[in-house]
Amino acid sequence: MTAQIPSYLQKIVPGAKVPAGLPGMQWPWMDTLREKALTRFLEKGLPRPTQEEWRYTPLFHVEKTAYEPKGMEEANAHHLVPLVPHALARMVFVDGRFRPELSELKAPTGLTLSTLRQRMLQDDASIRYAFPEREEGDSWHELNLALFEDGPLLEVAAEFSAAAPIEIIHFFSDTPSPRTFHSRPLIDVGENARVTFVESFIGTGQAPALISSLAHILVHKNAQCDHVLINQLGRQTTFLLHEQVAVQQDGHYAGTLLHAGSGITRHTFTASMEDTRARTTLRAVNIAHTSRHIDLVTDMRHSAPHTQSQQDIRALAAADGVCIFQGGILVERAAQKTDARQDHRGLLLSERAEINTKPALEIYADDVKCGHGTTCGALDDNHLFYLRSRGLPRKDAETMLLTAFMAELFDALADEDLRSLLLESAVEACHG
Amino acid sequence: MTTPLIEIRDLHVKVGDREILKGITLVLKSGEVHAIMGPNGSGKSTLSYVLAGREGYEITGGSITFAGRDLLTMDVEERAAAGLFLGFQYPVEIPGVSTMNFLKTCVNAVRKARGESEHDAVTFLRLVREKAKALSIDDDMLKRSLNTGFSGGEKKRAEILQMALLEPRLAVLDETDSGLDIDALKIVSGGVNALRAPSRAMLLITHYQRLLDYIVPDIIHVMVAGRIEETGGKDLAAKLEADGYKAYIRAA
Numbered sequence: 275m276t277a278q279i280p281s282y283l284q285k286i287v288p289g290a291k292v293p294a295g296l297p298g299m300q301w302p303w304m305d306t307l308r309e310k311a312l313t314r315f316l317e318k319g320l321p322r323p324t325q326e327e328w329r330y331t332p333l334f335h336v337e338k339t340a341y342e343p344k345g346m347e348e349a350n351a352h353h354l355v356p357l358v359p360h361a362l363a364r365m366v367f368v369d370g371r372f373r374p375e376l377s378e379l380k381a382p383t384g385l386t387l388s389t390l391r392q393r394m395l396q397d398d399a400s401i402r403y404a405f406p407e408r409e410e411g412d413s414w415h416e417l418n419l420a421l422f423e424d425g426p427l428l429e430v431a432a433e434f435s436a437a438a439p440i441e442i443i444h445f446f447s448d449t450p451s452p453r454t455f456h457s458r459p460l461i462d463v464g465e466n467a468r469v470t471f472v473e474s475f476i477g478t479g480q481a482p483a484l485i486s487s488l489a490h491i492l493v494h495k496n497a498q499c500d501h502v503l504i505n506q507l508g509r510q511t512t513f514l515l516h517e518q519v520a521v522q523q524d525g526h527y528a529g530t531l532l533h534a535g536s537g538i539t540r541h542t543f544t545a546s547m548e549d550t551r552a553r554t555t556l557r558a559v560n561i562a563h564t565s566r567h568i569d570l571v572t573d574m575r576h577s578a579p580h581t582q583s584q585q586d587i588r589a590l591a592a593a594d595g596v597c598i599f600q601g602g603i604l605v606e607r608a609a610q611k612t613d614a615r616q617d618h619r620g621l622l623l624s625e626r627a628e629i630n631t632k633p634a635l636e637i638y639a640d641d642v643k644c645g646h647g648t649t650c651g652a653l654d655d656n657h658l659f660y661l662r663s664r665g666l667p668r669k670d671a672e673t674m675l676l677t678a679f680m681a682e683l684f685d686a687l688a689d690e691d692l693r694s695l696l697l698e699s700a701v702e703a704c705h706g
Numbered sequence: 707m708t709t710p711l712i713e714i715r716d717l718h719v720k721v722g723d724r725e726i727l728k729g730i731t732l733v734l735k736s737g738e739v740h741a742i743m744g745p746n747g748s749g750k751s752t753l754s755y756v757l758a759g760r761e762g763y764e765i766t767g768g769s770i771t772f773a774g775r776d777l778l779t780m781d782v783e784e785r786a787a788a789g790l791f792l793g794f795q796y797p798v799e800i801p802g803v804s805t806m807n808f809l810k811t812c813v814n815a816v817r818k819a820r821g822e823s824e825h826d827a828v829t830f831l832r833l834v835r836e837k838a839k840a841l842s843i844d845d846d847m848l849k850r851s852l853n854t855g856f857s858g859g860e861k862k863r864a865e866i867l868q869m870a871l872l873e874p875r876l877a878v879l880d881e882t883d884s885g886l887d888i889d890a891l892k893i894v895s896g897g898v899n900a901l902r903a904p905s906r907a908m909l910l911i912t913h914y915q916r917l918l919d920y921i922v923p924d925i926i927h928v929m930v931a932g933r934i935e936e937t938g939g940k941d942l943a944a945k946l947e948a949d950g951y952k953a954y955i956r957a958a
Binding site: 655656657659660661662663664665666667668670671674675677678679680681682 | 758759760761781782783785786787791792794797798800801802803808811812813815816819851868872
């Protein structure tokens with residue numbers, strides 16, 4: 275039985291079949307996986323606002339867009355400037371396709387950079403673990419599984435310590451018609467390894483785009499993984515992002531997010547701490563200027579003793595921008611001595627701006643430290659007056675206060691250049 | 707006969723429904739140090755905020771001329787550029803803004819507004835260190851977030867450092883001595899006295915006479931219930947210390 279194809283996908287999956295040429299098609303199991311995922315997606319459709327977790331973020335506009343399949347020609351991206359010039363290695367994807375000639379792959383031993391497509395071409399089925407029989411979670415995961423074009427695959431060997439960050443750029447070119455792109459990054463950080471990734475999503479286009487990224491990040495025992503994610507996608511882009519992080523014993527995942535792009539952003543962050551003393555830290559600066567909408571959903575899952583999670587969110591909404599934070603913490607009965615905190619601060623820069631927060635704490639263990647807090651306000655008039663009384667023009671005083679509001683979150687990064695990069699990008703985004 | 711630096715004429719100010727300043731007239735010439743003394747609620751801080759241009763105060767009568775310009779039509783930052791400095795009674799804490807960065811940005815903003823060239827980082831650092839030394843402010847304090855976690859004394863010293871760097875023509879110091887112990891008071895007063903100059907006027911606002919032992923004013927005004935009830939020389943301070951403000955409180 276052929277599922278009904280909604281109009282927005284008619285040109286992408288004509289005949290309800292997965293398009294040819296996607297990686298892994300030579301493997302029957304991948305072929306079947308994709309087809310089944312597509313069928314399930316076509317039955318379920320995109321998430322709807324009637325679902326509790328999606329009530330703030332309708333996707334009707336996606337259904338009204340007629341996405342076109344990608345052309346074969348490769349977009350010119352030679353003007354692309356890396357955000358991290360001093361990166362140890364760099365992978366560049368343009369419109370979902372890996373571009374080795376724009377990348378810097380000479381990496382020291384212990385760091386393996388490849389792509390899902392490459393691995394599949396090499397007939398390497400060791401990555402099969404990243405492809406479940408069926409996707410749990412949001413229905414769009416199925417669409418991602420059916421249509422994903424590629425994804426960076428980064429493997430950090432045990433004991434490896436990266437002297438500089440590794441950069442991943444997902445660049446989306448200016449296309450004349452609406453496009454849709456799907457990626458599945460896979461990051462594996464070995465035991466005792468230390469590494470920083472800077473992953474950016476950049477788009478300059480004016481045409482609507484639907485971009486999804488479903489990332490799996492595995493942090494092995496006692497490893498330290500710092501992950502900086504920068505969203506500078508175009509205003510007409512709908513960005514669906516899900517990061518699934520698993521942290522093993524004594525491991526630490528520290529994520530720093532800057533959402534300063536895309537028109538509609540839905541970012542779900544899930545961290546599973548199933549071993550003792552696993553830790554997850556998430557710092558996010560979400561900037562929603564004119565008509566932008568950012569919905570950050572987190573799920574910190576503690577199922578082992580002495581695990582820790584920390585969420586620090588700064589949301590800025592200006593003009594008619596909207597920021598939403600749905601902060602989740604789950605502490606299972608076995609997770610005694612868990613320490614899980616959530617702190618959200620919002621800054622409203624105009625009367626029409628909107629910030630919503632919804633903490634969701636589910637705690638089943640009885641010997642834990644869990645807390646959540648949220649504040650929201652406008653720029654402090656006393657602060658503005660003080661700065662202006664020292665000669666700062668109003669706009670500069672506002673910028674100074676906005677910078678102060680966000681800087682603290684980036685201060686935790688050891689790399690000074692990264693701190694500056696993030697702060698400058700953030701301040702720019704505040705001005706719309 | 708020199709032109710006054712600032713002329714406040716019959717100033718009436720309301721906050722909400724209440725008239726706080728009921729006809730203040732005050733004239734300062736460059737080089738002079740005036741003090742305004744008065745009990746709590748007399749309107750002293752209101753006057754200082756009105757001079758700096760803070761919102762929330764309704765000017766219902768009178769005028770203020772500063773360096774030949776109508777002060778009341780000037781923006782807060784314009785007044786700073788024109789040379790008006792307010793030392794806050796409660797300096798604002800701004801976490802995330804480093805003291806050094808704040809100082810450099812403000813000084814350069816004021817220099818730019820005055821048509822002067824901006825300092826480069828090296829020159830500025832040298833300048834700050836020079837002036838900070840006299841106020842016992844070390845590099846460590848300069849690296850910290852503005853006023854954040856500073857003791858009362860540190861905050862007031864930081865205010866005087868700002869004053870030293872901004873080189874105002876008129877410095878209005880609002881209760882600069884509040885919350886200070888003797889040692890801090892000596893340092894702060896030393897800093898203020900070092901900035902006395904023929905080209906500069908100062909207006910000290912206080913209700914304790916103690917400060918005026920250290921920063922000796924030329925003229926003292928007594929402000930009670932929104933009016934200046936008496937103006938005299940520096941000896942007025944001792945009289946107030948002895949007799950208090952009772953004599954000035956009018957029958958309701």
